[in-house]
Amino acid sequence: MTTDNIIISVKGLEKHFDEGKLKALRGVDADIRRGEVVVVIGPSGSGKSTFLRCLNLLETPTKGTVTVENVNITDPKVNINKHREKMGMVFQHFNLFPHMTILKNMTLAPMKLLKKSKQEAEEKAMNLLKRVGLADRANAYPSQLSGGQKQRIAIVRALCMEPQVMLFDEPTSALDPEMVGEVLDVMKQLAMEGMTMVVVTHEMGFAREVADRVIFMDEGKIVEEGTPDQIFSSPQQQRTKDFLNKVL
Amino acid sequence: MSAVTESISIFEQWWLQIEPAVQANTLNFWQFLYKEIYLNVIKDDRWLQYLKGLGVTLEVSFYAILVGLVLGTLLAILRLPQVQNMTANGKSFLSGLGVWVVRGLSKLAGLYINIMRGTPLLLQVLIINFGIFGSISIDKVIVGVIACGLNSAAYVAEIVRGGIMSVEKGQTEAGRSLGLSGVRTMIYIILPQAAKSALPAMCNEFISLIKETSILSYIALTELTKAGDYIRSRTFSAFTPYIVSGLLYLLVVLTLTWLIGKLERRLRNSDH
Numbered sequence: 001m002t003t004d005n006i007i008i009s010v011k012g013l014e015k016h017f018d019e020g021k022l023k024a025l026r027g028v029d030a031d032i033r034r035g036e037v038v039v040v041i042g043p044s045g046s047g048k049s050t051f052l053r054c055l056n057l058l059e060t061p062t063k064g065t066v067t068v069e070n071v072n073i074t075d076p077k078v079n080i081n082k083h084r085e086k087m088g089m090v091f092q093h094f095n096l097f098p099h100m101t102i103l104k105n106m107t108l109a110p111m112k113l114l115k116k117s118k119q120e121a122e123e124k125a126m127n128l129l130k131r132v133g134l135a136d137r138a139n140a141y142p143s144q145l146s147g148g149q150k151q152r153i154a155i156v157r158a159l160c161m162e163p164q165v166m167l168f169d170e171p172t173s174a175l176d177p178e179m180v181g182e183v184l185d186v187m188k189q190l191a192m193e194g195m196t197m198v199v200v201t202h203e204m205g206f207a208r209e210v211a212d213r214v215i216f217m218d219e220g221k222i223v224e225e226g227t228p229d230q231i232f233s234s235p236q237q238q239r240t241k242d243f244l245n246k247v248l
Numbered sequence: 249m250s251a252v253t254e255s256i257s258i259f260e261q262w263w264l265q266i267e268p269a270v271q272a273n274t275l276n277f278w279q280f281l282y283k284e285i286y287l288n289v290i291k292d293d294r295w296l297q298y299l300k301g302l303g304v305t306l307e308v309s310f311y312a313i314l315v316g317l318v319l320g321t322l323l324a325i326l327r328l329p330q331v332q333n334m335t336a337n338g339k340s341f342l343s344g345l346g347v348w349v350v351r352g353l354s355k356l357a358g359l360y361i362n363i364m365r366g367t368p369l370l371l372q373v374l375i376i377n378f379g380i381f382g383s384i385s386i387d388k389v390i391v392g393v394i395a396c397g398l399n400s401a402a403y404v405a406e407i408v409r410g411g412i413m414s415v416e417k418g419q420t421e422a423g424r425s426l427g428l429s430g431v432r433t434m435i436y437i438i439l440p441q442a443a444k445s446a447l448p449a450m451c452n453e454f455i456s457l458i459k460e461t462s463i464l465s466y467i468a469l470t471e472l473t474k475a476g477d478y479i480r481s482r483t484f485s486a487f488t489p490y491i492v493s494g495l496l497y498l499l500v501v502l503t504l505t506w507l508i509g510k511l512e513r514r515l516r517n518s519d520h
């Protein structure tokens with residue numbers, strides 16, 4: 001693999017909270033390659049979300065660098081908004097805009113940021129809605145949808161910006177069990193189309209099936225990483241074994 | 249116009265009927281009531297003076313509410329934690345100096361809110377009227393708008409700030425993660441939701457502002473209270489002019505309450 005294939009490069013990443021009393025990340029190094037699906041697993045409080053949120057600077061790193069397409073985005077001179085346009089994010093609690101219709105949720109950013117015409121933006125949104133089977137809900141408000149539908153909308157809302165990378169923070173954790181599948185299906189489809197994805201999840205089945213690489217984090221560090229087979233079938237570290245014993 | 253003139257002449261006829269009893273001081277209750285109404289409302293077209301006063305009250309209130317809303321929203325934004333604790337980090341468009349200016353303004357905004365809420369409105373009105381505009385001849389309506397608007401802004405700021413803070417953090421994160429700037433996220437995503445949750449408190453603020461403009465009678469602005477007071481000085485009726493003024497305030501406040509209630513119901517039904 002050449003470095004050209006690396007889309008996100010993280011070096012020596014640390015994040016402290018409460019004036020250094022709480023170290024959520026204690027030196028993380030990772031590279032994400034184009035087209036790769038990386039699944040991040042680990043116990044609660046291990047820093048998975050913090051790691052993910054540092055990738056688009058929703059959290060400002062305390063130390064270290066995050067380089068996206070060869071630009072160090074931790075540099076204060078960088079226009080972070082431009083970079084975030086290329087990095088879609090999906091949250092545990094969907095975070096749809098409740099005062100806007102589904103269509104408006106999806107067209108707001110493309111119209112303001114990509115300078116798309118209303119018609120162009122709506123066309124793109126409708127195509128995406130069709131793909132996730134929700135075209136008939138275009139004019140509904142988020143509160144009128146089920147959790148699974150909301151999360152599928154959140155995914156396509158991010159896709160409307162035509163991102164290079166998609167970041168997922170426990171996208172199915174807030175869902176009723178019967179709705180998990182429909183969201184994972186959309187993510188699988190996205191992975192198959194070659195989208196670069198970083199996914200924090202407790203869905204080990206998804207990790208096994210879809211991930212190119214699994215990262216196990218604990219106490220603010222990457223303890224072990226490898227192919228799903230390596231991590232799930234022959235973990236090397238005791239902490240990884242303990243964690244997998246608990247969740248599998 | 250002729251209908252009005254005619255009806256007044258009927259009122260005149262009724263007045264002539266009870267005038268002997270007025271002279272003799274032998275009025276029954278209904279006659280007394282009519283005397284009060286005739287003297288304080290009908291005679292010399294006095295009702296026009298209440299209406300003019302009401303007009304001034306509404307004018308001052310309207311512009312003061314606008315001033316309060318705009319200034320109050322700005323103050324509220326300056327008081328937000330993310331603005332208060334703004335650092336140069338990640339804010340490429342703000343130089344180090346810019347950050348210090350913003351933080352300084354944020355401190356000033358806090359001071360302003362405390363002073364305006366911590367001192368009586370009457371005192372503020374007097375200071376603005378005699379202290380600031382004392383040597384300039386200026387329309388009292390403008391003085392009233394400035395005084396009430398500046399005062400209301402402090403309350404509005406707290407209401408808006410509460411509204412903004414009631415919007416989930418995830419909303420900001422969703423907006424920012426799409427690439428929207430902080431300002432755009434505020435305008436398109438946070439403020440519309442904040443406005444909705446702040447609506448009831450804002451309604452209360454508008455209502456108190458309308459009533460508090462009565463304080464402007466102290467600086468001889470002929471608004472609704474002063475209009476009643478002026479008529480009392482002519483008719484020497486102790487109650488009636490004030491009651492007429494009071495009823496007009498009540499009418500305005502109840503109308504506003506009704507309108508905002510309607511708006512609130514519409515907002516609730518339209519989306520979530």
Ligand SMILES: Nc1ncnc2c1ncn2[C@@H]1O[C@H](COP(=O)(O)OP(=O)(O)OP(=O)(O)O)[C@@H](O)[C@H]1O
Binds near residue numbers: 024042043046048050
């Ligand atoms: N904004 C914050 N302020 C203070 N502490 C925080 C903040 N965000 C996270 N932390 C702390 O940092 C640590 C790592 O949190 P993080 O959310 O990254 O864990 P996680 O691996 O995503 O856990 P979970 O599986 O529960 O989501 C935790 O101890 C958490 O309490």
Ligand SMILES: [Mg+2]
Binds near residue numbers: 048049050169170
């Ligand atoms: Mg988390």
